Amino acid sequence: MRVTKDLVAASATPMVLGILVEGDSYGYAILRRINELSGGELDWTEGLLYPLLHRLERLGHVESSWQSVTGERRRKYYRITDSGLAELAEQRRQWDTVVDALKEIWLGSGDSRPLTLIPLGGRA
Amino acid sequence: MTALDGQDELEAQFAQWRHYVERRPELQQSDAEELEDHLRGSVDELLAAGLRADEAFLVAVKRMGSLDDLSREFAREHSERLWKQLVLTEVDSPVADGRSRRDLLAMIICVAGAAVSIKVPALFGLDFEQDGVFYALNAGVLALPWLAAFLAWRRQATTALMAVLAALFGVGAVAANIYPLGEESQSLVLTTIHLPIALWLVVGLAYVADDVRAPRRRMDFIRFTGEWFVYYVLIALGGGVLTAFTVGTFEAIGISPENFIAQWLVPCGAAGAVVVAGWLVEAKQSVVENIAPVLTRLFTPLFTAALLAFLVALVVTTAGIDVEREALILFDLLLVVVLGLLLYSISARDPLAPPSLFDKLQLALVVSALVIDVLVLVAITGRISEYGTTPNKAAALGENIILLANLAWSAWLLLSLVRRRTPFAKLEHWQTNYLPVYAAWAWIVVLVFPPLFDYL
Numbered sequence: 407m408r409v410t411k412d413l414v415a416a417s418a419t420p421m422v423l424g425i426l427v428e429g430d431s432y433g434y435a436i437l438r439r440i441n442e443l444s445g446g447e448l449d450w451t452e453g454l455l456y457p458l459l460h461r462l463e464r465l466g467h468v469e470s471s472w473q474s475v476t477g478e479r480r481r482k483y484y485r486i487t488d489s490g491l492a493e494l495a496e497q498r499r500q501w502d503t504v505v506d507a508l509k510e511i512w513l514g515s516g517d518s519r520p521l522t523l524i525p526l527g528g529r530a
Numbered sequence: 531m532t533a534l535d536g537q538d539e540l541e542a543q544f545a546q547w548r549h550y551v552e553r554r555p556e557l558q559q560s561d562a563e564e565l566e567d568h569l570r571g572s573v574d575e576l577l578a579a580g581l582r583a584d585e586a587f588l589v590a591v592k593r594m595g596s597l598d599d600l601s602r603e604f605a606r607e608h609s610e611r612l613w614k615q616l617v618l619t620e621v622d623s624p625v626a627d628g629r630s631r632r633d634l635l636a637m638i639i640c641v642a643g644a645a646v647s648i649k650v651p652a653l654f655g656l657d658f659e660q661d662g663v664f665y666a667l668n669a670g671v672l673a674l675p676w677l678a679a680f681l682a683w684r685r686q687a688t689t690a691l692m693a694v695l696a697a698l699f700g701v702g703a704v705a706a707n708i709y710p711l712g713e714e715s716q717s718l719v720l721t722t723i724h725l726p727i728a729l730w731l732v733v734g735l736a737y738v739a740d741d742v743r744a745p746r747r748r749m750d751f752i753r754f755t756g757e758w759f760v761y762y763v764l765i766a767l768g769g770g771v772l773t774a775f776t777v778g779t780f781e782a783i784g785i786s787p788e789n790f791i792a793q794w795l796v797p798c799g800a801a802g803a804v805v806v807a808g809w810l811v812e813a814k815q816s817v818v819e820n821i822a823p824v825l826t827r828l829f830t831p832l833f834t835a836a837l838l839a840f841l842v843a844l845v846v847t848t849a850g851i852d853v854e855r856e857a858l859i860l861f862d863l864l865l866v867v868v869l870g871l872l873l874y875s876i877s878a879r880d881p882l883a884p885p886s887l888f889d890k891l892q893l894a895l896v897v898s899a900l901v902i903d904v905l906v907l908v909a910i911t912g913r914i915s916e917y918g919t920t921p922n923k924a925a926a927l928g929e930n931i932i933l934l935a936n937l938a939w940s941a942w943l944l945l946s947l948v949r950r951r952t953p954f955a956k957l958e959h960w961q962t963n964y965l966p967v968y969a970a971w972a973w974i975v976v977l978v979f980p981p982l983f984d985y986l
Contacts, residue, residue: 433564434571452568452594453603456561461607482564 687739728972756822823878
């Protein structure tokens with residue numbers, strides 16, 4: 407099972423901001439962390455991650471700084487800002503609403519039908 | 531040993547990859563660096579997992595996905611990058627920063643110099659409005675040395691070349707002022723037209739200062755001329771708007787700024803813009819697509835159609851060309867336009883591209899211009915032998931012959947090009963080698979014509 411592109415895109419911002427709350431990080435590490443968290447089910451690409459990081463930076467939700475690592479290499483680290491934290495809180499509130507509503511439908515009280523009865527693959 | 535080889539090979543692959551990334555307009559230097567760091571992280575992990583260096587690189591690149599997709603995603607976030615901006619001073623790289631800042635400073639000095647030069651004659655009682663003749667003759671002498679100075683400084687011209695430039699401008703200044711030309715004399719008009727051309731080619735000498743003989747540099751100067759002209763016209767339009775608003779707003783509060791505008795804003799602005807336009811072309815060379823070749827592409831088919839229609843009409847009506855006083859000048863200008871269309875499409879053409887439909891169109895344009903011009907020449911030589919010659923006629927005729935010679939040989943080279951007999955470079959060399967001919971002729975008209983025709 408792979409999560410659809412739309413869903414990945416919709417959850418991208420809270421995902422990245424959430425990871426940055428854990429501590430400053432850089433592109434490759436963020437991508438690794440996402441993989442780790444989703445067990446490889448979230449299909450993130452560099453083309454999604456870096457433009458998103460740049461957009462968050464433009465909006466002021468994250469800050470970036472270049473730090474040198476081994477030898478000649480420089481690495482661009484991102485850090486979440488106060489405005490990023492506020493944005494994350496807002497996104498979290500919205501996601502909680504969506505997730506709660508979905509849980510209510512699928513697992514809520516009064517609905518005793520087991521999940522397997524929901525036709526998953528059309529008429530098959 | 532092998533591990534070291536693998537490392538070298540890996541670095542070479544990274545270098546190549548970086549080269550590909552940096553060619554993408556959507557991806558900037560900092561993006562390339564960030565993506566490279568990502569790629570290296572990916573490669574390191576794969577190496578740790580036991581892959582060989584080349585395998586690890588391949589897998590890592592493959593995982594990153596195609597550069598096309600990546601660029602597209604970047605372009606969605608950074609759409610402004612595709613509208614190439616004219617960055618007056620680079621922020622990112624310290625080397626380019628110092629360079630463009632020094633350029634800016636030199637430009638400001640030269641602009642100030644040009645503006646002051648235009649006002650220096652006022653110290654000797656000359657007035658911009660009343661002594662129009664003096665200013666018409668000396669406009670080039672006063673403003674162009676500053677553009678040449680800016681370019682020569684930028685190219686780090688040798689002292690010898692600097693001396694040559696100064697001497698040529700000195701000759702120009704002498705030629706403009708030494709001859710007793712009456713206000714109504716034809717020579718006055720001729721000098722007013724030809725001296726700026728001669729001096730512009732001196733500016734060209736400053737432009738090619740770093741490599742005087744290289745055809746490529748001369749072609750660059752032709753490109754520079756076209757772009758400079760476009761910028762100058764645009765600056766002039768902007769200056770017109772500025773003037774209109776200055777007049778309007780100050781008159782609204784009862785102050786008439788006309789004297790300030792006529793005495794200071796217009797002359798100093800016009801002189802300063804000469805340098806500013808040159809600096810803009812230098813600064814943005816690679817930033818924006820050159821506009822002169824674009825205009826050429828648009829107008830070559832239209833001019834070809836117009837000339838062919840004229841030829842057809844001439845044949846159908848069997849009316850001879852009426853050779854009025856202005857006719858020769860009109861056809862001279864026509865040849866100049868055709869030559870300009872030819873030059874600016876040459877300047878933008880890929881030298882290695884095979885002959886295309888556009889080259890054939892150009893051949894048609896040049897040939898029809900030649901045919902028309904020969905008809906005019908036949909008509910006019912009769913006139914000259916009948917009534918004797920004047921400076922105007924001699925100059926117009928001389929120019930016609932110079933342009934005709936250029937276009938005739940160009941037509942021949944174009945024909946060979948279309949028939950795949952000669953490479954495009956020949957046409958390019960012919961045009962760049964011809965530049966000194968224009969310079970020589972312009973100087974002859976300025977220096978020799980007035981005494982030759984008794985200052986008529």
